[in-house]
Amino acid sequence: MPESITAVEIIRQSHQGISIKPFIVRGDDGAPYFVKGLEKAGGPALISEVLGAELGIRLGLPIPDWKLMRVPNELIAFSAIPNVTDLGGGLAFASRAVENASDFSVSNIDRTPVDLRRRVLLFDLWVRNGDRCLGELGGNVNLILDSSGSLSVIDHNMAFDRTFSGTDLMETHVFRECRSFFRDLVVRQEHMEILSKAVGDWGTITALLPDDWLYRDSDNIDLTEPTVAERLEMLEVFKEERFWGEL
Template identity: 30%
Template sequence: MILIGSISKEMTQGQTGPYLCADENDKEYIVKGPRTTYTGLVHELVCATIGKAVGLPIPNFDIAYIDRMLVRYGDYSLEEGDWFASQFEPNVQDLVYSAIPNLDPNMMKLLFIFDYWIKNNDRTLTEKGGNPNVFIKPDGHSIVVLDHNLAFCPTFDDEWEEKKIYHVGASAWYQEQLDLYDKQHFMELMEAAMLEFDKIEYPDEWLENCPNDSIIDDIRLTLSRYETEEFWEGIK
């Protein structure tokens, strides 16, 4: 856990009202608070944990404590408590559609199957725009993957067939058929990530305030789909 020492500004990107903050050592973080919802905070922590475990370029993250005195006199949507913090990535830009061919296709395939695994429809991009929640670094080909509060979407299965072609990684995924080697590779990544999932320690406040008392068990059930043939049939 980190202790936030200062709050700089509210970020303009996203609907969850994240803030640029710094810890006591002046390391900068993007902190998501109450507007993310407690369910969304659990999703962020789970997906950051398993996303890094499978090899996605997700920023380092932690639970950030904000003291009451820090927000007492400011006009912030943040409150005292434990919140989700991602290490700030400077000088990144929103990914645009024309830049997709410059990206590592294997990384984009991994991102595609990861979002399918976590039931995340919130990463689309076409010539007309979208909401990729992927940022590109100054080198033009390295990416940063963020924002998973809308994962484990209850309507995902009904929407997947229609939306999958608009996923930012769809072109990489559908360049070639999934072969047995790829399937085994991804299954091994997911199996290892599940070990990390079982190690997650959630703030009590988050779980106590989630409307779904069985949220962790439900997430585990969703993630365990990779062990079924139905899971792999759905991504062909």
Template identity: 30%
Template structure:
């Protein structure tokens, strides 16, 4: 189970995200980026963060450590921002925190080289979880101590917003043409060979067990949190088997260049770092 801490101080909001996450301090003396159950996207955002974050970590990708954070709404009484006050008031109880990476920088594809292998691993993983939020417009990647870190997985697994149609997710294409790492010649074959055999029912059951029951209750069509967990497991398991066959990277042509920034500027595709 994810470690559990209690928030002791709300430091500042991070207004880059639509869910208005905030930096908080906790009783373990740690500092976390906190995502709230009372945010507009609701608890499914937190479910996605846990499943995808913990799955990525088990595959060897760099994802900030996750914790469960207990929040007493009284912590926001002194906040001058009315929006923040209302968010904290609506989020009493259990929320989610990600380890804060001090001094990290937002990833810039024009300034930081990524190997073909690592690009392939990230693109394959994003295709598996159907991450629609890793484009050059909003990379959701950080560079910390010279390494690439993956953050913000709330906008993934879009099938869990419409479970009756989830069965079709296994073969749903993943358009990676705007992926922030598309210009680094992602080695998708190598990623599939490395990752696909590791996506087992046992691994996915372990990952989904990290999601608190209270974020899974009352889902229409499911009688229990465990039944809902099994739906996540079966959908991801089916998708992992052939996801590499459904990734569309797109090609730069004379009349239809990729929308990646360096191609827009008329530069040739970047050569991959081996």
């Protein structure tokens, strides 16, 4: 279990997020975080956040630091912020806020390093995250820029989606124009090794998950949907031709 921090101030609910609107909360380390609580998000979504963050970091993606956060019941009880009880239920997932962040738009695509675009596209296919869509009419891109224009990759609560379609992803993904890069067999082999190394840390990564997110019963049976074991099976599809054929 990683070291957790404790919430000391619930600032407000964020406007960001479609399925789950996080809260901006200050931790006892003095830093602000975007926080999703177990009560609202549920264990499977928070598991997806941790797995997405840890796997993304291993692929070299710029993912904000995250922590497990304890939100004291009395802090929730004395807050007048609407929906604040969504933060209850146990340990929350806290993603460190990027200071002076701005939204990512179509005009930012060409300013993003091409290698980073390729890795984001591969990552989203790998973890079955269809939640990075952007076109001329907008979309839900889950990318933000810091004050210097550097990219941060956020929000993976929708990853490991059983209904995910790689074909649909390639039609809507913000970096879909990069897909042809992976048709080169040498490039493919290089990236298979990167994914294999990341999966090799699976035990270390899953040890970060709190038991109360896994909805374990008295027999310690993983009752989440999908289970942690099923998520690993999803990831290991990268070893098969059908995975790369979707790029």
